[in-house]
Amino acid sequence: DITVYVENADGERVAVPVPTDMGLSLMEALKANEFDILATCGGMALCATCHVELLEAPELPEPSDDELYMLENLPNLRDTSRLSCQIKVTPELDGLVLRVMSDH
Numbered sequence: 001d002i003t004v005y006v007e008n009a010d011g012e013r014v015a016v017p018v019p020t021d022m023g024l025s026l027m028e029a030l031k032a033n034e035f036d037i038l039a040t041c042g043g044m045a046l047c048a049t050c051h052v053e054l055l056e057a058p059e060l061p062e063p064s065d066d067e068l069y070m071l072e073n074l075p076n077l078r079d080t081s082r083l084s085c086q087i088k089v090t091p092e093l094d095g096l097v098l099r100v101m102s103d104h
């Protein structure tokens with residue numbers, strides 16, 4: 001397992017253990033840990049309710065055109081915004097720090 005950290009509104013970082021051998025996306029891992037992520041489209045890069053801001057992250061594969069299109073239309077887009085459903089959990093993600101940006 002790896003550990004991902006989710007920073008809350010108070011700047012505190014909550015450690016989230018995530019298995020790497022289940023083929024999960026980051027969205028699925030966050031949802032499984034009861035974070036406030038709707039993921040309405042089920043991980044198809046169509047809803048952007050899984051929006052996260054990466055605060056500390058390793059080099060990741062570039063977002064697809066579909067993901068970029070969704071991100072560009074977000075009112076709260078940040079430089080390091082990503083759709084968490086489009087990020088596959090791999091051992092390289094150990095220590096990743098993110099903020100959940102879905103607002104609903």
Ligand code: FES
Pocket residue numbers: 027038039040041042043044045046047048049050051083084085086
């Ligand atoms: Fe819908 Fe990620 S779950 S865009």
